[in-house]
Amino acid sequence: xxxxxxxxxxxxxxxxxxxxxxRTMESIEELQNRGYEFRFIFVNDGSKDDTLQVMIxxxxxxxxxxxxxxxxxxGKEAAMYAGLQASTGDYVIIMxxxxxxxxxLIPQMAASLEAGHDCCAAMRTNRKGExxxxxxxxxxxxxxxxxxxxxxxxxxxxxxxxxxxQMVDSxxxxxxxxxxxxxxxxxxxxxxxxxxxxxxxxxxxxxxxxFKSLSRYAIDGITSFSVVPLRILSVIGGxxxxxxxxxxxxxxxxxxxxxxxxxxxVTTLCAVLFLGGLIELSIGVVGEYxxxxxxxxxxxxxxxxxxKCINTSDEPVKDQPVKREDDSKK
Ligand code: UDP
Ligand code: MG
Numbered sequence: 450x451x452x453x454x455x456x457x458x459x460x461x462x463x464x465x466x467x468x469x470x471x472r473t474m475e476s477i478e479e480l481q482n483r484g485y486e487f488r489f490i491f492v493n494d495g496s497k498d499d500t501l502q503v504m505i506x507x508x509x510x511x512x513x514x515x516x517x518x519x520x521x522x523x524g525k526e527a528a529m530y531a532g533l534q535a536s537t538g539d540y541v542i543i544m545x546x547x548x549x550x551x552x553x554l555i556p557q558m559a560a561s562l563e564a565g566h567d568c569c570a571a572m573r574t575n576r577k578g579e580x581x582x583x584x585x586x587x588x589x590x591x592x593x594x595x596x597x598x599x600x601x602x603x604x605x606x607x608x609x610x611x612x613x614x615q616m617v618d619s620x621x622x623x624x625x626x627x628x629x630x631x632x633x634x635x636x637x638x639x640x641x642x643x644x645x646x647x648x649x650x651x652x653x654x655x656x657x658x659x660f661k662s663l664s665r666y667a668i669d670g671i672t673s674f675s676v677v678p679l680r681i682l683s684v685i686g687g688x689x690x691x692x693x694x695x696x697x698x699x700x701x702x703x704x705x706x707x708x709x710x711x712x713x714x715v716t717t718l719c720a721v722l723f724l725g726g727l728i729e730l731s732i733g734v735v736g737e738y739x740x741x742x743x744x745x746x747x748x749x750x751x752x753x754x755x756x757k758c759i760n761t762s763d764e765p766v767k768d769q770p771v772k773r774e775d776d777s778k779k
Contacts, residue, residue: 456532
């Protein structure tokens with residue numbers, strides 16, 4: 450018998466959680482008949498709506514539903530990490546609560562792992578329900594990121610995947626505070642099979658990503674996996690110094706041969722502005738890395754739990770909720 454934990458990060462998903470549970474249960478019915486044992490781990494990432502109440506109700510109605518609830522919103526990355534830490538199954542599935550990750554793919558994923566793959570991950574073949582501007586920047590991010598880092602991200606790859614215990618344990622070994630899971634999944638390696646799927650619009654609620662948070666995510670993604678931007682700056686610095694040196698020699702020779710030359714105002718202004726801009730940019734890039742070092746050096750926990758209810762039995766949870774005591778986890 451194989452046990453499978455389904456980890457579902459939820460932020461303001463009260464409206465769609467019941468439907469999510471129903472649709473997922475329908476999709477895994479056949480696997481359950483074949484001896485797979487599924488458990489749900491819902492992670493409430495500091496939702497401001499009734500998401501936690503829905504989770505409590507679901508776990509009181511259905512067996513094998515657990516939930517973790519954060520003290521505030523820590524982000525999807527933290528929610529996935531918390532779910533992975535709480536998981537104990539032979540296999541783990543991570544999926545969104547909004548049904549944008551079709552649960553119908555689960556049997557295909559299970560078949561892939563049965564066939565010997567370590568991971569089976571979903572890949573979007575279209576970006577329906579997404580603005581063209583977001584798609585453009587997303588494509589740009591993948592192109593830049595794959596140029597700059599050794600970790601190759603697949604375009605269209607999403608967090609929806611099924612993994613073996615071994616791969617999950619490897620992911621948990623990377624305990625950096627500022628997590629970029631897309632990169633981490635690729636970094637740990639293992640044999641991943643990709644299955645394409647058509648993107649669908651959210652079942653309920655709205656996307657939590659703003660343009661600002663996405664650009665932050667993209668910059669963090671590149672700077673967590675590559676120091677190439679720093680090297681590029683060193684090369685640019687070197688090239689400009691060399692050019693300046695050559696220019697100085699030429700000017701000196703010209704001055705000695707033809708007397709004092711009064712350089713143009715525009716040339717001076719351009720040089721000052723260009724170099725000033727470049728220095729600012731360099732400080733900004735170095736600053737990004739310093740910020741990462743600063744955040745990591747504080748060793749703050751990735752999330753804080755407020756409530757936790759782990760149910761591994763075949764019975765729904767009766768006494769709710771189980772308050773967290775002093776097991777604050779990293
Ligand atoms: N999510 C979360 N914490 C957040 C933002 C999102 O746990 O701070 C969850 C959200 O509830 C959903 C998943 O992450 O289950 C994906 O979020 P969303 O649908 O907003 O992202 P998109 O599909 O637009 O990329
Ligand atoms: Mg979504």
